[in-house]
Amino acid sequence: MKKLLVSLAIFLSSPVIAADMSIEMLNKDSNGNKMIFSEEIAKIEVGDTITWLPSSKGHNVEMVASPNGMKFRSKNSKKASISFDTPGVYYYWCTPHKGMGMIGLVVVGGDTSNKEAVAKAKALGKSKKKLKKLLGSL
Numbered sequence: 001m002k003k004l005l006v007s008l009a010i011f012l013s014s015p016v017i018a019a020d021m022s023i024e025m026l027n028k029d030s031n032g033n034k035m036i037f038s039e040e041i042a043k044i045e046v047g048d049t050i051t052w053l054p055s056s057k058g059h060n061v062e063m064v065a066s067p068n069g070m071k072f073r074s075k076n077s078k079k080a081s082i083s084f085d086t087p088g089v090y091y092y093w094c095t096p097h098k099g100m101g102m103i104g105l106v107v108v109g110g111d112t113s114n115k116e117a118v119a120k121a122k123a124l125g126k127s128k129k130k131l132k133k134l135l136g137s138l
Contacts, residue, residue: 020049025059035102042106051081065091065121067114087111099125
């Protein structure tokens with residue numbers, strides 16, 4: 001029983017790492033934050049898929065920086081899915097709202113070795129400060 005409790009405590013204190021997951025593109029979250037992705041830092045394993053779901057019109061997903069030079073830009077107001085096969089940090093934004101800070105990161109396989117390259121990627125307006133904050137939390 002003691003081993004089970006220790007194992008459970010370790011499991012519950014570990015960061016949540018999802019299998020396939022969904023991220024909503026929101027105009028506003030429950031805390032009043034505007035133009036935001038429901039998960040600003042997603043942690044997944046190699047081979048997992050993320051699906052972005054528009055909760056309102058006018059949002060998309062565009063990859064800005066990645067460990068493998070991924071080029072991806074979804075259509076506005078459409079669901080988008082990406083499977084991640086290369087470990088590392090992926091930085092993306094909502095193209096129409098990037099200056100308002102609507103950005104996010106995906107960390108695949110726990111690999112942050114390209115973090116410095118992502119830090120040098122383009123960021124506009126509120127995204128500059130937010131990108132620095134998100135990378136600092138990795």
